[in-house]
Amino acid sequence: xxxxxxxxxxxxxxxxxxxxxxxxxxxxxxxxxxxxxxxxxxxxxxxxxxxxxxxxxxxxxxxxxxxxxxxxxxxxxxxxxxxxxxxxxxxxxxxxxxxxxxxxxxxxxxxxxxxxxxxxxxxxxxxxxxxxxxxxxxxxxxxxxxxxxxxxxxxxxxxxxxxxxxxxxxxxxxxxxxxxxxxxxxxxxxxxxxxxxxxxxxxxxxxxxxxxxxxxxxxxxxxxxxxxxxxxxxxxxxxxxxxxxxxxxxxxxxxxxxxxxxxxxxxxxxxx
Amino acid sequence: xxxxxxxxxxxxxxxxxxxxxxxxxxxxxxxxxxxxxxxxxxxxxxxxxxxxxxxxxxxxxxxxxxxxxxxxxxxxxxxxxxxxxxxxxxxxxxxxxxxxxxxxxxxxxxxxxxxxxxxxxxxxxxxxxxxxxxxxxxxxxxxxxxxxxxxxxxxxxxxxxxxxxxxxxxxxxxxxxxxxxxxxxxxxxxxxxxxxxxxxxxxxxxxxxxxxxxxxxxxxxxxxxxxxxxxxxxxxxxxxxxxxxxxxxxxxxxxxxxxxxxxxxxxxxxxxxxxxxxxxxxxxxxxxxxxxx
Amino acid sequence: xxxxxxxxxxxxxxxxxxxxxxxxxxxxxxxxxxxxxxxxxxxxxxxxxxxxxxxxxxxxxxxxxxxxxxxxxxxxxxxxxxxxxxxxxxxxxxxxxxxxxxxxxxxxxxxxxxxxxxxxxxxxxxxxxxxxxxxxxxxxxxxxxxxxxxxxxxxxxxxxxxxxxxxxxxxxxxxxxxxxxxxxxxxxxxxxxxxxxxxxxxxxxxxxxxxxxxxxxxxxxxxxxxxxxxxxxxxxxxxxxxxxxxxxxxxxxxxxxxxxxxxxxxxxxxxxxxxxxxxxxxxxxxxxxxxxxxxxxxxxxxxxxxxxxxxxxxxxxxxxxxxxxxx
Numbered sequence: 001x002x003x004x005x006x007x008x009x010x011x012x013x014x015x016x017x018x019x020x021x022x023x024x025x026x027x028x029x030x031x032x033x034x035x036x037x038x039x040x041x042x043x044x045x046x047x048x049x050x051x052x053x054x055x056x057x058x059x060x061x062x063x064x065x066x067x068x069x070x071x072x073x074x075x076x077x078x079x080x081x082x083x084x085x086x087x088x089x090x091x092x093x094x095x096x097x098x099x100x101x102x103x104x105x106x107x108x109x110x111x112x113x114x115x116x117x118x119x120x121x122x123x124x125x126x127x128x129x130x131x132x133x134x135x136x137x138x139x140x141x142x143x144x145x146x147x148x149x150x151x152x153x154x155x156x157x158x159x160x161x162x163x164x165x166x167x168x169x170x171x172x173x174x175x176x177x178x179x180x181x182x183x184x185x186x187x188x189x190x191x192x193x194x195x196x197x198x199x200x201x202x203x204x205x206x207x208x209x210x211x212x213x214x215x216x217x218x219x220x221x222x223x224x225x226x227x228x229x230x231x232x233x234x235x236x237x238x239x240x241x242x243x244x245x246x247x248x249x250x251x252x253x254x255x256x257x258x259x260x261x262x263x264x265x266x267x268x269x270x271x272x
Numbered sequence: 273x274x275x276x277x278x279x280x281x282x283x284x285x286x287x288x289x290x291x292x293x294x295x296x297x298x299x300x301x302x303x304x305x306x307x308x309x310x311x312x313x314x315x316x317x318x319x320x321x322x323x324x325x326x327x328x329x330x331x332x333x334x335x336x337x338x339x340x341x342x343x344x345x346x347x348x349x350x351x352x353x354x355x356x357x358x359x360x361x362x363x364x365x366x367x368x369x370x371x372x373x374x375x376x377x378x379x380x381x382x383x384x385x386x387x388x389x390x391x392x393x394x395x396x397x398x399x400x401x402x403x404x405x406x407x408x409x410x411x412x413x414x415x416x417x418x419x420x421x422x423x424x425x426x427x428x429x430x431x432x433x434x435x436x437x438x439x440x441x442x443x444x445x446x447x448x449x450x451x452x453x454x455x456x457x458x459x460x461x462x463x464x465x466x467x468x469x470x471x472x473x474x475x476x477x478x479x480x481x482x483x484x485x486x487x488x489x490x491x492x493x494x495x496x497x498x499x500x501x502x503x504x505x506x507x508x509x510x511x512x513x514x515x516x517x518x519x520x521x522x523x524x525x526x527x528x529x530x531x532x533x534x535x536x537x538x539x540x541x542x543x544x545x546x547x548x549x550x551x552x553x554x555x556x557x558x559x560x561x562x563x564x565x
Numbered sequence: 566x567x568x569x570x571x572x573x574x575x576x577x578x579x580x581x582x583x584x585x586x587x588x589x590x591x592x593x594x595x596x597x598x599x600x601x602x603x604x605x606x607x608x609x610x611x612x613x614x615x616x617x618x619x620x621x622x623x624x625x626x627x628x629x630x631x632x633x634x635x636x637x638x639x640x641x642x643x644x645x646x647x648x649x650x651x652x653x654x655x656x657x658x659x660x661x662x663x664x665x666x667x668x669x670x671x672x673x674x675x676x677x678x679x680x681x682x683x684x685x686x687x688x689x690x691x692x693x694x695x696x697x698x699x700x701x702x703x704x705x706x707x708x709x710x711x712x713x714x715x716x717x718x719x720x721x722x723x724x725x726x727x728x729x730x731x732x733x734x735x736x737x738x739x740x741x742x743x744x745x746x747x748x749x750x751x752x753x754x755x756x757x758x759x760x761x762x763x764x765x766x767x768x769x770x771x772x773x774x775x776x777x778x779x780x781x782x783x784x785x786x787x788x789x790x791x792x793x794x795x796x797x798x799x800x801x802x803x804x805x806x807x808x809x810x811x812x813x814x815x816x817x818x819x820x821x822x823x824x825x826x827x828x829x830x831x832x833x834x835x836x837x838x839x840x841x842x843x844x845x846x847x848x849x850x851x852x853x854x855x856x857x858x859x860x861x862x863x864x865x866x867x868x869x870x871x872x873x874x875x876x877x878x879x880x881x882x883x884x885x886x887x888x889x890x891x892x
Contacts, residue, residue: 069777098281101779111774115792124788125778130280173774180778284781291783292678298667299674302757303690305750309697309705316708361601368602372595381602384609390872391612391865392811394838398845398861402615435605463588465595493698496813496838500845520700520814527704527818535708542701553696 034242058243125180167198317543353427366442426502441483668756703818711738763797800878
């Protein structure tokens with residue numbers, strides 16, 4: 001497989017919105033505590049959607065429900081449905097691990113595997129899928145290129161991944177994520193641990209990734225949301241009964257002409 | 273639409289199941305030995321339990337009957353000797369390491385305490401043999417005794433085993449006492465040494481007691497260091513400067529003996545020993561959990 | 566037995582100079598306590614000296630030849646420790662192998678699989694295993710394990726694995742295999758306890774990172790958990806090895822007491838510790854005793870080195886969080 005072919009994501013034949021994420025009536029608990037309540041939202045495919053809101057409003061919880069990472073914590077459960085490309089990811093017949101490969105995640109703090117080299121880190125996901133040899137090499141190189149990291153690491157691919165700077169590590173994590181051929185990419189405050197220069201690079205990356213993937217990011221930085229996203233969802237946890245979706249619209253509208261006054265209060269900085 | 277082949281998924285799922293089964297097997301397998309050993313202790317030891325066991329001393333070798341009273345008493349005496357000889361230096365060392373041992377000397381001593389903890393108990397037995405048993409001539413001049421192998425030597429050996437354990441626990445427990453407690457005492461004008469003795473040590477006492485009980489449980493089961501120090505004794509003795517028997521020693525001797533009564537008594541003795549040790553270990557943990565402070 | 570406490574070494578000793586009024590007795594107390602602590606230093610040095618001193622006649626006569634000489638002939642005063650060194654190495658290494666596989670597996674079970682109501686009792690029972698005295702293991706070995714090997718397991722192994730090297734001879738109930746099995750059981754608590762700590766310490770971010778790529782639980786363990794924990798697990802294994810090397814009585818009861826170099830898992834043999842235990846009280850001459858003490862010295866040196874390696878490895882992973890292991 002050539003690098004170009006490796007770069008092109010496997011496309012869906014049947015579904016026109018094969019990469020959209022459809023959430024209906026989602027309520028998620030941590031034990032007895034409600035994290036998010038009654039969320040209905042449709043994340044459009046091949047666009048960047050930002051989820052914003054004050055601390056504790058449930059944005060990360062919502063995000064983690066989209067790739068079934070929410071249930072990794074003991075005592076966590078959900079009600080409602082989440083569909084990726086029309087398929088219910090919580091169906092009994094579905095293996096959670098399979099969903100997590102299709103809906104990838106980049107975390108707040110870069111988490112490369114310290115015992116592995118840059119090259120091995122990038123290839124972990126792809127290797128799990130059974131790719132080997134030159135096919136695997138192409139996939140890794142392609143992912144590193146698309147993450148904008150290739151030129152910086154091409155001479156030290158076998159050196160430990162933790163020797164990289166924070167920003168580079170995060171781009172490595174992004175490369176690792178896309179090498180595993182997901183359909184959707186989730187990002188949970190991916191820049192909050194990084195310096196401004198690294199942040200800008202990753203923001204550019206987000207826009208580029210949206211050309212092929214559905215990108216959903218959680219951010220506490222409104223300006224980032226305004227810069228990067230096509231759509232924005234605003235959440236709020238009001239009475240201690242879990243976070244709710246307050247408003248969801250294209251980014252311009254949310255920031256310049258929101259319909260809900262709470263949204264307006266938040267984006268104009270009156271609280272949060 | 274799936275990016276991964278279903279063959280890949282199936283294979284990985286099977287591997288995951290096999291690995292999970294193996295790991296669960298190991299988890300269960302690890303407690304099987306304990307269950308089996310305890311089972312046999314009950315099955316073989318309990319029936320052999322007899323009042324005579326505790327009230328009588330061993331008869332002449334080969335004659336069935338008799339008991340292990342001398343062994344039990346010996347074990348208690350040896351433990352007492354070990355505590356008397358071992359606790360003060362152990363606690364003092366722990367105090368030093370926690371309160372004064374910050375610098376290089378403290379580092380070296382802490383390291384050596386760890387080294388001592390790793391010495392096999394038989395080597396400690398040899399050392400006490402060479403240092404004490406072989407020098408009994410000199411010691412006997414003071415005590416008027418005439419024996420080379422003595423409970424005294426055995427007690428020293430056990431004290432040496434106890435020393436690093438109690439010392440480390442003492443240090444750890446003292447370090448847990450908040451600095452504020454010390455400072456409150458200093459603010460009242462109490463000098464450091466007095467603070468340690470009257471404030472800090474009592475505060476750490478329940479943890480230290482736990483450590484002592486656990487160390488005692490460990491020492492009660494040791495026989496290797498007694499082989500050529502206390503030697504063992506077929507006769508009842510409570511004299512410090514004579515050879516003395518101990519329960520684990522007797523079990524060892526009887527286990528290799530040719531007579532069935534010895535085997536029975538070895539099982540009974542093991543039952544008693546294990547129960548003693550378990551009670552002490554469990555008791556120590558309960559001590560740790562008590563909110564007494 | 567294990568007491569695990571986080572150790573934060575408070576820097577109060579420096580600040581104390583400012584606060585504590587010392588009084589006249591303080592230097593005396595401090596001096597006394599320091600002196601006692603110093604005596605520990607002296608003790609260890611004295612131990613090495615005494616052993617070397619008492620072993621000297623044998624060291625002088627046999628030198629390093631002692632390590633590979635096979636002849637053990639007390640009446641003729643010809644001594645060589647090779648059979649015992651082999652016995653020690655074989656039994657401890659095999660016990661290390663089995664113990665690590667089962668022990669790490671059990672630790673993974675406790676951390677990754679077991680719900681709390683299983684984890685707590687099982688952990689507890691593993692610790693109880695450590696409290697059982699060595700003689701009792703030996704007794705059980707003589708009367709339960711031995712016959713089992715002789716009548717059940719041994720013939721079975723011979724039937725199916727008899728083609729392998731080192732698997733031949735009559736399946737006696739005493740010998741290398743019996744010793745290995747008992748040692749494995751005895752070192753399990755050490756390996757399980759430390760491995761469990763080390764595996765729990767693997768950060769959540771590592772586990773989530775690999776899960777987010779679509780890994781199964783075993784893949785998570787194999788790729789993110791075990792490699793991260795490997796030096797700590799290795800340290801646990803080596804601590805177990807140190808324990809196995811020094812184990813005396815349980816081994817003495819089941820090893821079969823032969824001064825020949827073992828050539829099969831069913832061969833009777835001797836380990837360094839068990840030969841001392843068995844022969845010391847009936848030494849035939851002074852050179853015999855010196856030779857045994859020479860072995861004791863070697864045993865000391867080996868355990869010191871192995872323990873040091875283990876502690877460095879475990880310390881590196883837990884990074885100063887001290888685990889007080891009451892063995």
